Amino acid sequence: MAEFLSLHDAVARYVEDGATLSMEGFTHLIPFAAGHEIIRQGRRELTLIRMTPDLIFDQMIGAGCARRLIFSWGGNPGVGSLHRLRDAVEKGYPQPLEIFEHSHAAMACAFEAGAAGLPLAVLRGYVGSDLPKVNSQIKFIECPFTGERLAAVPAVRPDVGIVHAQKADRAGNVLVEGIIGVQKEVVLAARHSIVTVEEVVDELQAGPNACVIPGWAIDAIAVAEQGAYPSYAHGYYPRDNAFYKAWDEIARDREAFAAWLEEHVYHAGGAA
């Protein structure tokens, strides 16, 4: 049953050094506030899992939280590179980053399989691609009915899953609306889940088949207004595209990044 905690307490309770951690949100609803809280709490040696690392993992990698990254597209959308990620992969700064690289289809299926409690996902994927040569997590199986060769990847079943959503009701049921990505899958696949929300309301006012995650499938809910900024929350605030563009310059330079981190994360209390 979901417990309402401060973001600080939720992260302190569930995110441990060395944990496998997925923080999702496909462009939309990226849990930046939670990422910053993890940086502030100085977590280390995390295995980070996200389809699109985006700025949130660029920041966490740059801050030294990560030892391993599982992902499928590591750019700054519409802008270019993630320089902190590249610096870690190419130069080992601030520490080496081991990467396990997938395609989106495989990761989406791996989240689906994780939510479904399976050890593997099966897909028609990676045909002719070099990715299986460099990622030992990609295998192939033979369909027992047709003989077709299909790709198999391990399900994503992280220790902790964190997503952001628009709102929770007072019983801790959460509504996710718009681009829902793999938000539900992350919560269901994780051993422990934290959902940050823009607000808590009396009634979700959701349609009969809306993407509602019941409170009893969530461990902690933390209110984090603007918690997805600089990504966006459908119905609340738009994506700050300028910040995404500006990030390119900040992240390109180790010192500029350190200064940004100091000012906007370490000295930013619990806010995003």
Place this chain on the structure above:
Amino acid sequence: MAEFLSLHDAVARYVEDGATLSMEGFTHLIPFAAGHEIIRQGRRELTLIRMTPDLIFDQMIGAGCARRLIFSWGGNPGVGSLHRLRDAVEKGYPQPLEIFEHSHAAMACAFEAGAAGLPLAVLRGYVGSDLPKVNSQIKFIECPFTGERLAAVPAVRPDVGIVHAQKADRAGNVLVEGIIGVQKEVVLAARHSIVTVEEVVDELQAGPNACVIPGWAIDAIAVAEQGAYPSYAHGYYPRDNAFYKAWDEIARDREAFAAWLEEHVYHAGGAA
């Protein structure tokens, strides 16, 4: 792209003797009108696929349309047996019926896999059950990552999929609301799909993540008011539980069934 056809023409165009045909709707939105049209058109030797055969397949089996049935729960919900189904299985009347019997979980996964274009579905299923002994479609595979033994069943990919839904817009996009069962999966898994709807509207007025099936994923749409009767259409009419109870007596007797068929199907024009 969905074409608006009369129910007669849609069935005549897509449902052929010997076809593999799935007609879905989990208690809700069962496409009875389409089933009756298939009976009227005298289709034979069909392989019928439904999780819960319900009255619709009891009627089609009793009318001699079916040679094979793939299913996972063959009762009259809340009432008892499907007597036409039993008569076919136990006595070969009006003709023998070959059955392939699954659990709900396996069939749900098989529909999911069919929609996903895969040849097989993998699930943690059938542990300790005798069903794999009597259904050659159930096999087991070993997870290449964990060694776990998991069940595998062939995906459902029927020649024709038929479902009922609340409404379509004028471009043929369909909204399904309430208990959505495997409605979307059937349409996507089938080579050809027919959707019957209560009405055609200007605007679906669906939420951002509602179960909307785009017109370009559907072959034919036919308006069939009360097309799910005696099951129900959320927002339109309730289930006629009395009919489900009364069916027990009609279907128990070959002659009573024949008389019912004569009056309510053969002599009922295009109506349900």
Place this chain on the structure above:
Amino acid sequence: MSLDYTAAEMMTVTAARALANGTTCFVGIGLPSEAANLARLTHAPEVVLIYESGTLQTKPNVLPLSIGDGELCETALTTVSVPEMFRYWLQGGHVDVGFLGTAQIDRYCNLNTTLIGDYREPKVRLPGGGGAPEIATNAGEVFITVKHSRRTFVEAVDFVTTVGFGRDGRARDGVPNIGRGPTRVITDLCVMKPDPETKELVVVSLHPGVTAEQVQEASGWEIRFAERLETTPEPGAEELNVLRELKARTARHHAGNETGAQA
């Protein structure tokens, strides 16, 4: 001071009491549904009821006739597709208790809802497995509620639709990632639990006024009784009231629906 109640009511109330508040329960239609909703309307207001039609956390005001009644959707927190229900919610490990009925049960709690006789030449064809085979293995534990009779409690089920502990009691041994299996069987005569070692069903509690002989008489194998055999607590007045109102409301509702236009 004892209240008037029927054996069926005794069974339902006892089954309802088994369900703890806050539990997530995957509910079978019929007796399990009646008991689970009684629990929700009495001691367990926060029990979460899930039906295989995709209705999550539903609070029906009347008992559904089918597993997919509109009432279940209208009173649910949300309704998901049937593949999602079985994959994410059941197989995904979010169900504490699976609550099942059955047509036959044996001493190792194996359930048969497929047929009587031989599979290829059935004497009686029953509806089949439905959700039960995977509910029994993917839920944390399983409660079974069924009326006691020799036709139901059989020496050997004709078909293992849904595994309890297998023909030898060992079917779950070493199988990874599955639940504990049946932990109690509630009938109109008694409560049974599997022996922790052998998994054979043992009567742990007799309903008031029921004798061990009656249970044996209604069972097709030599029944084991616990050394300290308890008497099942009687239904309370509140429970009986709520149950009777629920059933009356249900009967009125389904009668009100009865147009039977084509019948």
Place this chain on the structure above:
Amino acid sequence: MSLDYTAAEMMTVTAARALANGTTCFVGIGLPSEAANLARLTHAPEVVLIYESGTLQTKPNVLPLSIGDGELCETALTTVSVPEMFRYWLQGGHVDVGFLGTAQIDRYCNLNTTLIGDYREPKVRLPGGGGAPEIATNAGEVFITVKHSRRTFVEAVDFVTTVGFGRDGRARDGVPNIGRGPTRVITDLCVMKPDPETKELVVVSLHPGVTAEQVQEASGWEIRFAERLETTPEPGAEELNVLRELKARTARHHAGNETGAQA
């Protein structure tokens, strides 16, 4: 009478024209997105655009900066989860055309968006595969649009992120249940198509004013030219107007969004 237009506009208009009305197109971000939306706003009003963020049949008024902009969801027929998008819509066989960009491409249309150099010691780390590896095999066919340069058109891609026809042109041979693969490459200089037999890219059409030498100069391997080499039709006034308005609208929109509060 020739209109004024840039090479980039020539490329976008040519790419847009490749997309037939009514086609279902899985759209990559950047150049493909620009071309696909231009098609929708000109000759192909009923083209169905799908983005991997789950937005089905979307009609953005401005070009998205990211694959998951709010604009894509707000103007979509419906938005599904990302697993559903890749499983049901792409792998399920409902996409006619996958429209991709790339960082490197070779003569057999293999695409590299992973890195320059060696995988374990990259000279430059690129974003990676994203949706492309399965778009390339699960869509009915694939269009590629990319600016011509020796850095991009290389003798051998450093990494096959996304298969065209493999290093030897034979990678699709005998693989069941996959699409036809790349059927055309549209650059700012020309249009190329794979040879039906060898699958090697062949220039079939040069853009107005472009010479074969220019194409060869901008390519890292010895380019084949079709025997009957055509001249790509010029953009029309309407197409150029619509494209320029779309880009201006897009620039105003994204500038309007620019609060950059933290930057």
